[in-house]
Amino acid sequence: MSYECVIGLEVHAQLNTRTKAFCGCAVEFGKEPNSLTCPVCLGLPGSLPVLNQTAFEYAVKVALALGCQVQKNTKFDRKNYFYPDLPKNYQISQYDLPLSLKGSLEIESADKMKKIGITRVHLEEDAGKLIHLDDASLVDYNRAGTPLLEIVSEPDISSPLEAYDYLTVLKAILQYLGVSDCDMEKGTLRCDANISLRKTGVKTLGAKVELKNMNSFKAVKDALEYEIGRQTDLLSENKGIIQETRLWDAKKLATFSMRTKEEASDYRYFPEPDLPLFTIEDSLIEKIKGSLPELPREKSARFVKEYGLTEREVKLVIQDKDLADYFEACCKLYPKAKIINNWLIGAVSAEMNSRKLEIATLRLSAASLIELIKLVEDGSVSNLVAKDVLKEMLDSGKPAVSIIKEKGLAQISDTSQLEKIAGDVIKENGRSVQDFLAGKENALMFLVGQVMRKSGGKANPKVVQEILRGRLKNV
Amino acid sequence: MNLNQLTARQLQKKLDAKEIKPQEIISSLKQRLAESEEKVRAYVSGADFSSIPDEGLPVAIKDNICTKGLNTQCCSKILKDFKPPYDATVIKKIKEAGLSVQSAKTNMDEFAFGSSTENSFFGATHNPWDIERVPGGSSGGSAAAVAADEAIWALGSDTGGSIRQPASFCGVVGLKPTYGRVSRYGLIAFASSLDQIGPITKDVADSAWLAKIISGHDIQDATAVDIPVPDYTKALVKDVKGIKIGVPEEYFVEGLDEEVKEHILQAIELLKKLGATVKKVKLPHTQYALPVYYIIATAEASSNLARFDGVEYGFRTDSKGQSLIDMYEETRGEGFGSEAKRRIILGTYVLSHGYYEAYYLRAQKVRTLIKNDFDAVFKEFDCILTPTSPTPAFKIGEKAANPLNMYLSDIYTIPANLAGIPAISLPCGLTKKRLPVGLQILTKAFDEETLFRIAYTYEQNTSWHLEKPKL
Numbered sequence: 001m002s003y004e005c006v007i008g009l010e011v012h013a014q015l016n017t018r019t020k021a022f023c024g025c026a027v028e029f030g031k032e033p034n035s036l037t038c039p040v041c042l043g044l045p046g047s048l049p050v051l052n053q054t055a056f057e058y059a060v061k062v063a064l065a066l067g068c069q070v071q072k073n074t075k076f077d078r079k080n081y082f083y084p085d086l087p088k089n090y091q092i093s094q095y096d097l098p099l100s101l102k103g104s105l106e107i108e109s110a111d112k113m114k115k116i117g118i119t120r121v122h123l124e125e126d127a128g129k130l131i132h133l134d135d136a137s138l139v140d141y142n143r144a145g146t147p148l149l150e151i152v153s154e155p156d157i158s159s160p161l162e163a164y165d166y167l168t169v170l171k172a173i174l175q176y177l178g179v180s181d182c183d184m185e186k187g188t189l190r191c192d193a194n195i196s197l198r199k200t201g202v203k204t205l206g207a208k209v210e211l212k213n214m215n216s217f218k219a220v221k222d223a224l225e226y227e228i229g230r231q232t233d234l235l236s237e238n239k240g241i242i243q244e245t246r247l248w249d250a251k252k253l254a255t256f257s258m259r260t261k262e263e264a265s266d267y268r269y270f271p272e273p274d275l276p277l278f279t280i281e282d283s284l285i286e287k288i289k290g291s292l293p294e295l296p297r298e299k300s301a302r303f304v305k306e307y308g309l310t311e312r313e314v315k316l317v318i319q320d321k322d323l324a325d326y327f328e329a330c331c332k333l334y335p336k337a338k339i340i341n342n343w344l345i346g347a348v349s350a351e352m353n354s355r356k357l358e359i360a361t362l363r364l365s366a367a368s369l370i371e372l373i374k375l376v377e378d379g380s381v382s383n384l385v386a387k388d389v390l391k392e393m394l395d396s397g398k399p400a401v402s403i404i405k406e407k408g409l410a411q412i413s414d415t416s417q418l419e420k421i422a423g424d425v426i427k428e429n430g431r432s433v434q435d436f437l438a439g440k441e442n443a444l445m446f447l448v449g450q451v452m453r454k455s456g457g458k459a460n461p462k463v464v465q466e467i468l469r470g471r472l473k474n475v
Numbered sequence: 476m477n478l479n480q481l482t483a484r485q486l487q488k489k490l491d492a493k494e495i496k497p498q499e500i501i502s503s504l505k506q507r508l509a510e511s512e513e514k515v516r517a518y519v520s521g522a523d524f525s526s527i528p529d530e531g532l533p534v535a536i537k538d539n540i541c542t543k544g545l546n547t548q549c550c551s552k553i554l555k556d557f558k559p560p561y562d563a564t565v566i567k568k569i570k571e572a573g574l575s576v577q578s579a580k581t582n583m584d585e586f587a588f589g590s591s592t593e594n595s596f597f598g599a600t601h602n603p604w605d606i607e608r609v610p611g612g613s614s615g616g617s618a619a620a621v622a623a624d625e626a627i628w629a630l631g632s633d634t635g636g637s638i639r640q641p642a643s644f645c646g647v648v649g650l651k652p653t654y655g656r657v658s659r660y661g662l663i664a665f666a667s668s669l670d671q672i673g674p675i676t677k678d679v680a681d682s683a684w685l686a687k688i689i690s691g692h693d694i695q696d697a698t699a700v701d702i703p704v705p706d707y708t709k710a711l712v713k714d715v716k717g718i719k720i721g722v723p724e725e726y727f728v729e730g731l732d733e734e735v736k737e738h739i740l741q742a743i744e745l746l747k748k749l750g751a752t753v754k755k756v757k758l759p760h761t762q763y764a765l766p767v768y769y770i771i772a773t774a775e776a777s778s779n780l781a782r783f784d785g786v787e788y789g790f791r792t793d794s795k796g797q798s799l800i801d802m803y804e805e806t807r808g809e810g811f812g813s814e815a816k817r818r819i820i821l822g823t824y825v826l827s828h829g830y831y832e833a834y835y836l837r838a839q840k841v842r843t844l845i846k847n848d849f850d851a852v853f854k855e856f857d858c859i860l861t862p863t864s865p866t867p868a869f870k871i872g873e874k875a876a877n878p879l880n881m882y883l884s885d886i887y888t889i890p891a892n893l894a895g896i897p898a899i900s901l902p903c904g905l906t907k908k909r910l911p912v913g914l915q916i917l918t919k920a921f922d923e924e925t926l927f928r929i930a931y932t933y934e935q936n937t938s939w940h941l942e943k944p945k946l
Binding site for chain 2: 039042043044045046047048049050051078080082084087088089090139266268269270273274275276
């Protein structure tokens with residue numbers, strides 16, 4: 001029996017506005033606990049919320065970028081539940097008149113384009129943070145009242161990989177709009193997933209399980225994969241799936257039941273009487289539409305057209321707006337887009353990953369990278385050595401030229417030096433020489449590799465190959 | 476007459492003419508408090524009267540309006556000793572106008588839940604006209620303080636009649652402004668879509684003056700409307716010629732005390748004589764106002780009061796429960812009085828899954844019908860005239876055991892809150908037992924000027940506002 005899965009994602013993105021959603025307190029990380037608070041975000045008696053216009057406009061921006069219909073009339077509602085991180089014991093959210101409905105997001109997954117429906121995008125406020133000690137729990141309200149965007153997808157996602165790709169594209173869009181930092185580890189982007197399984201071909205939905213507590217895109221994918229396995233096992237044993245909320249445990253790599261449907265809260269939503277229903281003027285929507293930046297799909301199309309690259313080639317660079325901007329800055333200095341792109345998705349990305357830095361924080365100017373690339377292209381330094389030079393540039397901040405000079409890393413194209421090494425290699429590797437002469441072209445590559453090794457990677461492989469061919473012809 | 480017996484306007488004239496010093500007003504108030512407060516108990520018990528400020532005309536403040544650094548407890552155990560770190564917008568406005576804020580807050584029903592000021596954690600307030608009777612509520616402390624000349628004037632809050640009904644019971648003037656006329660920032664919310672702060676004063680002129688001071692747009696309250704505030708004192712014109720008064724049939728039915736009815740009819744006759752035209756009108760959805768109110772008000776209250784949980788401020792249980800839920804339940808169980816609990820439970824129920832549509836949503840629709848009733852009448856009439864409360868002040872304890880009976884005390888005042896329109900109560904008679912009767916005038920939204928004009932004309936042609944209780 002085969003099963004297919006039906007997945008819907010609920011993403012919460014913190015908006016990076018200067019101030020909170022309903023008061024004037026600053027939105028900042030890492031400040032002294034409870035220092036960014038006022039009577040409003042502390043929920044003190046008598047205080048009242050007033051909507052942050054910028055947060056609202058950011059929300060509309062995202063809604064428009066996701067092709068949603070921005071609603072003429074919208075309102076806020078109270079979601080009532082008791083928890084110490086929620087100062088008023090209700091969250092100001094949007095229930096039946098969210099600010100936008102019915103959008104979609106196009107993703108490329110396993111080489112196929114797919115449209116994932118967006119059910120709604122709405123604005124709400126974030127809660128504070130609890131810090132649990134052995135004998136007490138503390139609460140920090142600095143985060144309380146931070147504007148939060150809830151983006152709910154339709155159950156159109158049909159694999160954990162698609163979920164991963166959806167999140168990647170969504171994150172790119174939010175970053176392009178400049179409205180959120182989208183850092184899952186910091187919690188500025190959060191994702192819950194709903195998943196159900198059904199027999200292939202069946203139209204009705206199975207029992208839905210909500211997954212929480214995933215703190216990276218990979219964790220979302222892992223949790224969904226785990227859940228598919230767990231549910232498939234249950235179904236094959238003819239056991240039912242319980243509708244429940246489960247938490248992902250990143251250490252045990254498994255999900256655990258948090259609460260069942262029977263234990264689910266009744267949030268008693270009702271219209272927030274402190275914030276009147278309001279009308280979104282067409283002129284505001286037009287103004288925001290006009291201010292939308294180039295979005296990933298448009299940028300990708302432009303890169304393909306302007307730089308002669310394929311969509312697949314630019315995919316990685318496009319996902320990161322800063323990297324895409326960096327790519328363009330590099331192309332202005334040195335018009336070889338393909339080479340630059342290879343560097344960015346290769347060596348530069350590797351450095352960003354290993355150092356856990358972004359292109360902006362890597363401290364590598366476009367000019368210094370181009371200087372390095374040019375040295376490779378004109379044969380001054382080998383591709384292999386250049387990667388080490390890049391490391392050194394990032395470690396020391398020195399320019400490529402001086403590193404190459406200081407460490408004697410310049411590529412050896414001088415034939416007399418290389419002739420000598422090639423001679424030695426031929427002497428020492430009689431077997432490979434025989435193989436080559438017997439017609440095995442691969443054996444030559446082995447010999448080239450040996451020369452490279454002896455030269456400490458500095459030999460120019462093209463020159464080495466020529467020399468070897470010449471010598472072996474005369475054997 | 477002693478200074479404490481004068482109106483704010485009379486005192487200001489004397490201050491301006493340098494006939495008296497502010498300290499003399501204070502001493503006169505303190506002297507009065509020493510004589511009568513033990514009987515009336517208008518202020519929150521344990522309050523220190525020595526701290527009445529020395530400058531500017533003092534205003535007495537209801538215990539649910541935030542005053543920076545001063546106890547603001549909503550007369551509830553759960554907010555015991557709570558000192559807000561900020562001033563309500565009305566308090567800021569009062570200070571900016573050169574008035575001063577009394578540190579002793581006036582007594583009220585816990586969280587403004589009540590019509591008698593019996594539901595205070597600090598004990599009941601007594602009506603200065605008959606200390607065996609209630610002063611009305613929930614702003615009973617403010618009304619009793621003004622009536623007993625223990626305050627020059629005061630601020631109250633009105634969600635379903637909490638300014639007007641006690642004003643009526645105590646023989647003083649109480650105004651509920653249009654919803655959105657006065658900022659609610661700093662008013663500890665009972666029902667956010669109904670609450671308004673308003674003045675309780677000895678006469679209409681003081682009411683107009685204090686209303687003008689506290690009214691206006693506020694960037695901290697999204698429901699405070701940005702409409703210019705007229706100078707209400709200029710509306711104090713002794714003329715009602717051509718004014719069209721509507722008298723709703725639905726307000727003169729069973730349950731209305733005969734003496735109250737008699738005084739209201741006399742007031743109508745007087746206004747007629749003074750040149751107003753009077754006609755019967757219909758407000759057909761009046762009978763639904765009370766149930767609609769108790770759904771909407773309790774629903775909002777259940778959510779507004781959720782924040783009182785012992786986590787951040789106020790009272791927290793001493794009991795060392797096992798869990799977070801234990802702390803919530805025990806703190807709230809011990810901290811709230813029975814009427815507060817009743818309303819939280821009722822409000823939670825009407826918002827619950829499966830009941831929301833039948834109760835809350837339907838109540839909102841009927842609320843619109845009630846508002847439409849008023850809109851229709853105000854197309855033809857300048858104002859509506861009714862009794863403020865169906866009876867004069869009742870005895871302490873008389874209705875305490877029967878909440879529904881108590882709720883009926885606000886049957887004439889609730890519709891104005893549901894419709895968001897302004898309404899004033901002013902003295903229009905004394906019963907044979909010398910209990911005050913209140914006349915209620917209602918106008919369309921943001922037409923406080925017409926309200927003041929009619930009230931002022933009536934007042935200046937009668938002397939009920941000059942009557943004093945014999946304490």
